[in-house]
Amino acid sequence: MSHTAHIPSHRKPRQRASKSALRAGVAGGVLSTIAVAGAAGPAQADPVTQTIEMPTITSGFSTAVAASAQATQQVALDLETQADEDAAAEKAAKTAKKAHAEAVRKAEAKKKAEAAAKAKAEAEAKERAERASRTSERTTLSASSGSSDSSGGSASAPSSSSNVSGSAASIVAFAKAQVGDAYVPGGTGPNSWDCSGLVQAAYRTAGIDLPRVSQSQSTFGTQVSLDNLQPGDILYWGSAGSAYHVAIYVGGGEFVGAQNSNTGTVQRSLDYDRPTGAVRVL
Structure with a gap:
């Protein structure tokens, strides 16, 4: 046996080295390709991100x-x-x-x-x-x-005012002359009266002083019937001694009196406002 029989041959290891080199080359190429592809991939993604912007819209x-x-x-x-x-x-x-x-x-x-x-x-x-x-x-x-x-003076006092004479004529004439004057509470003339103020002033023309108020005037004299009135008689409304209104009978079924603030001093028929009673002073 040769002393070299156990020495391994160098061909086969060279073949293996060649294959290993080939494999290594292939693997390197693949890896290079992958690396290139990987590198190329991100480069293509950037433009897509930029083109999403819409400045014009x-x-x-x-x-x-x-x-x-x-x-x-x-x-x-x-x-x-x-x-x-x-x-x-x-x-x-x-x-x-x-x-x-x-x-x-x-x-x-x-x-x-x-x-x-x-x-x-x-x-x-x-x-x-x-x-x-x-x-x-x-x-x-x-x-x-x-x-x-x-x-x-005169011995008789006829009921007609046109034939009245003496004191009664003076009283009647004065009363008639005030017709149209105003009515004022407490008035005593010369152009405004209340009821008793007018009666008092009329009697004063005949020289007779009457009480001032209607209550007293309604009892000053002799009470007479309304069917037996004479010009100059004092008419009263209410009861004697507490009369609330007075006037003067002027004959012909009429009287003159200062009635109220609406009518003033008027000449009216007894039927206009029938009196309660009358007194005779003359």
């Missing part, structure tokens, strides 16, 4: 929103302007209406004032004429009364 949307907001603001401004104009028009209409009403009121007030002034002037003229007439009538009555008293 976002810009257009912002413009549209801004335009819409401006349009809304303009509409609101227009509505506010219209509301102000409507309010101003309404205020002007109210002011004009108020001014018209005030003008009408002033015109009516002026018309009423003129009418009142005219009525007052007419009433004053009428009152002056009546006063002048009363003064003349009183002067005549005073003269005739003095003449009658100096001659002894």
Whole structure:
């Protein structure tokens, strides 16, 4: 046996090394390919991420929103302007209406004032004429009364006021001359009376002093029947001693009295307000 028989051959190990190199080369190529692919992969992903951005669309949307907001603001401004104009028009209409009403009121007030002034002037003229007439009538009555008293007076007292003479004539004439005068509580003349003030003043023309109030006047004298009245008799309403109203019988079924603030001094029929009783002083 050769002493070299156990020495291994070097061919086979070289073949194995070749295969290992080949395998290593293949593996390296694959790994290189994978590495290249891996490197190429992320490089392709970046542009996709960048192309998602939409600057043009976002810009257009912002413009549209801004335009819409401006349009809304303009509409609101227009509505506010219209509301102000409507309010101003309404205020002007109210002011004009108020001014018209005030003008009408002033015109009516002026018309009423003129009418009142005219009525007052007419009433004053009428009152002056009546006063002048009363003064003349009183002067005549005073003269005739003095003449009658100096001659002894009249023995009879007829019921008709046109034929009354003496003291009764003076009382009746005075009472009639006051017709139209005002009624004033507590009035004693010369142009305003209450009921007892008028009766007292009428009797004073005949020289007779009566009590001031109606209660006392209703018992001053002799009680007479209403069917047997004579001019100059005192009529009373209520009971004797507590009468609430008095007047003077002037003949012809009529009386003169200061009735109330509405009628003043009037001449009325006994049927207008039937008295309760009467007293005769003369």
